[in-house]
Amino acid sequence: MSALSPAQARRHIRSGDWSVTTAGLANGFAQTNLVAIPAAFADDFLRFCMANRACCPILDVTQPGDPIPHSLGKGIDLRTDLPRYRVYIDGLMSEEVTDVSAFWRDDLVSFSIGCSFSFEEALLADGVPLRHVEQGSVVPMYRSTIPLVASGPFGGSAVVSMRPMPPAAAIRAIQITSDMPSVHGAPLHIARPDLIGIDDLMQPDFGDPPTMEENDIAVFWGCGVTPQAALMSARIPFALTHAPGYMLITDIPNHKLKYR
Amino acid sequence: MSALSPAQARRHIRSGDWSVTTAGLANGFAQTNLVAIPAAFADDFLRFCMANRACCPILDVTQPGDPIPHSLGKGIDLRTDLPRYRVYIDGLMSEEVTDVSAFWRDDLVSFSIGCSFSFEEALLADGVPLRHVEQGSVVPMYRSTIPLVASGPFGGSAVVSMRPMPPAAAIRAIQITSDMPSVHGAPLHIARPDLIGIDDLMQPDFGDPPTMEENDIAVFWGCGVTPQAALMSARIPFALTHAPGYMLITDIPNHKLKYR
Numbered sequence: 159m160s161a162l163s164p165a166q167a168r169r170h171i172r173s174g175d176w177s178v179t180t181a182g183l184a185n186g187f188a189q190t191n192l193v194a195i196p197a198a199f200a201d202d203f204l205r206f207c208m209a210n211r212a213c214c215p216i217l218d219v220t221q222p223g224d225p226i227p228h229s230l231g232k233g234i235d236l237r238t239d240l241p242r243y244r245v246y247i248d249g250l251m252s253e254e255v256t257d258v259s260a261f262w263r264d265d266l267v268s269f270s271i272g273c274s275f276s277f278e279e280a281l282l283a284d285g286v287p288l289r290h291v292e293q294g295s296v297v298p299m300y301r302s303t304i305p306l307v308a309s310g311p312f313g314g315s316a317v318v319s320m321r322p323m324p325p326a327a328a329i330r331a332i333q334i335t336s337d338m339p340s341v342h343g344a345p346l347h348i349a350r351p352d353l354i355g356i357d358d359l360m361q362p363d364f365g366d367p368p369t370m371e372e373n374d375i376a377v378f379w380g381c382g383v384t385p386q387a388a389l390m391s392a393r394i395p396f397a398l399t400h401a402p403g404y405m406l407i408t409d410i411p412n413h414k415l416k417y418r
Numbered sequence: 419m420s421a422l423s424p425a426q427a428r429r430h431i432r433s434g435d436w437s438v439t440t441a442g443l444a445n446g447f448a449q450t451n452l453v454a455i456p457a458a459f460a461d462d463f464l465r466f467c468m469a470n471r472a473c474c475p476i477l478d479v480t481q482p483g484d485p486i487p488h489s490l491g492k493g494i495d496l497r498t499d500l501p502r503y504r505v506y507i508d509g510l511m512s513e514e515v516t517d518v519s520a521f522w523r524d525d526l527v528s529f530s531i532g533c534s535f536s537f538e539e540a541l542l543a544d545g546v547p548l549r550h551v552e553q554g555s556v557v558p559m560y561r562s563t564i565p566l567v568a569s570g571p572f573g574g575s576a577v578v579s580m581r582p583m584p585p586a587a588a589i590r591a592i593q594i595t596s597d598m599p600s601v602h603g604a605p606l607h608i609a610r611p612d613l614i615g616i617d618d619l620m621q622p623d624f625g626d627p628p629t630m631e632e633n634d635i636a637v638f639w640g641c642g643v644t645p646q647a648a649l650m651s652a653r654i655p656f657a658l659t660h661a662p663g664y665m666l667i668t669d670i671p672n673h674k675l676k677y678r
Contacts (some may be wrong), residue, residue, distance in 0.1 A: 329592055336592075353585065
């Protein structure tokens with residue numbers, strides 16, 4: 159399944175054959191998080207994302223009502239081509255479904271948001287060790303005190319993901335991810351969790367506790383959970399999102415995200 | 419004196435009017451360290467520098483006997499245009515002079531080596547704090563355990579310079595200096611002095627002890643003292659170098675060192 163083309167993988171997903179996590183599917187192609195909200199909130203959310211790009215890097219935004227993310231590939235329909243979605247009412251999750259055609263509205267604006275899978279592929283290809291990949295666990299994520307720029311009802315502080323690695327690998331990881339701003343870009347913080355309100359690395363707010371090797375330092379990136387958290391705390395009346403781990407597979411090769 | 423053109427500054431230096439440190443002279447233009455050694459050792463030294471570029475980034479290398487660094491500007495003569503030189507015999511300094519015309523040999527190959535002044539200007543322009551500049555002290559330098567690639571009689575371990583700064587500034591400094599490989603490039607190490615054999619940051623091997631502010635981490639770059647140290651421990655029969663702080667002012671604007 160890792161060798162499928164993005165179009166092949168999407169066809170299986172759209173047909174309802176598959177409701178599997180997209181991790182490891184159609185390797186080498188960018189996957190995106192989905193946020194679809196009513197147009198009345200979309201301008202505030204767009205400005206929120208632009209002002210906090212390290213956490214919320216937008217790869218595509220649609221016109222109201224249009225379910226097609228034109229810049230992400232051919233024949234993609236955001237209503238059917240993700241394996242699993244969440245429906246939010248007034249900031250609370252109401253259900254998880256495998257198709258949102260029945261929930262679609264003519265005023266929905268859809269944001270496709272870059273994902274760390276893309277930069278992790280670049281790091282691994284360069285020999286940077288990723289402990290959570292080695293161990294098959296979920297990357298640890300933390301609510302930090304790094305403030306976000308607020309926009310309308312959206313604000314709060316950044317959620318960060320953390321990858322432990324030796325100092326020389328951290329320098330290399332900063333170089334590699336700096337060139338990939340549309341998939342979170344450079345780290346937001348390194349080496350001193352205490353300075354961003356993280357008292358205990360072993361107690362992440364999301365994901366699994368990390369394994370720190372003796373020579374590792376902590377490297378923190380802006381995390382795609384941030385826009386989801388902002389969306390929930392804004393308690394807007396209606397939103398559709400992907401379910402965590404069940405993303406859109408785009409036609410964009412990860413290597414094309416360099417400088418983009 | 420900071421507003422002089424490089425050619426004006428070199429003219430004063432060549433005439434013997436000035437034997438002052440070049441720090442702060444002709445601001446905005448790259449300065450280079452000098453190593454001139456007999457051709458019999460030059461190939462080994464060139465390979466040593468190429469294999470350890472973070473410590474020994476070469477901006478110009480001459481043909482044997484030619485005192486003109488053709489790529490660094492117009493009308494430069496390496497025998498007269500630095501304010502102060504050191505003469506080494508068998509690895510030991512024999513004297514300091516302001517002109518090496520009397521010591522010149524037809525077999526000398528001259529290496530002009532990039533200097534951290536260039537990247538420090540880029541860091542300051544970007545708002546990265548440099549504690550030693552704020553305090554008017556000399557950047558602290560340490561003999562590390564980071565091994566160098568040996569070539570002929572040249573080898574040993576890297577000398578590193580250290581600049582303390584907050585984590586977000588360190589990430590920015592890594593980005594900025596990564597694009598300037600001919601003036602040491604990206605840091606070699608961050609955040610954990612113990613991992614490179616430095617027990618006490620307050621006891622540098624060269625320069626002044628640093629001031630670490632509460633939120634600072636240590637950021638280590640390869641240092642131009644490295645080739646000098648390798649030269650001395652190789653005990654080659656004859657060498658000319660600049661005296662520390664008394665460098666060649668080139669015609670190359672620092673901003674042109676980006677990607678170079």
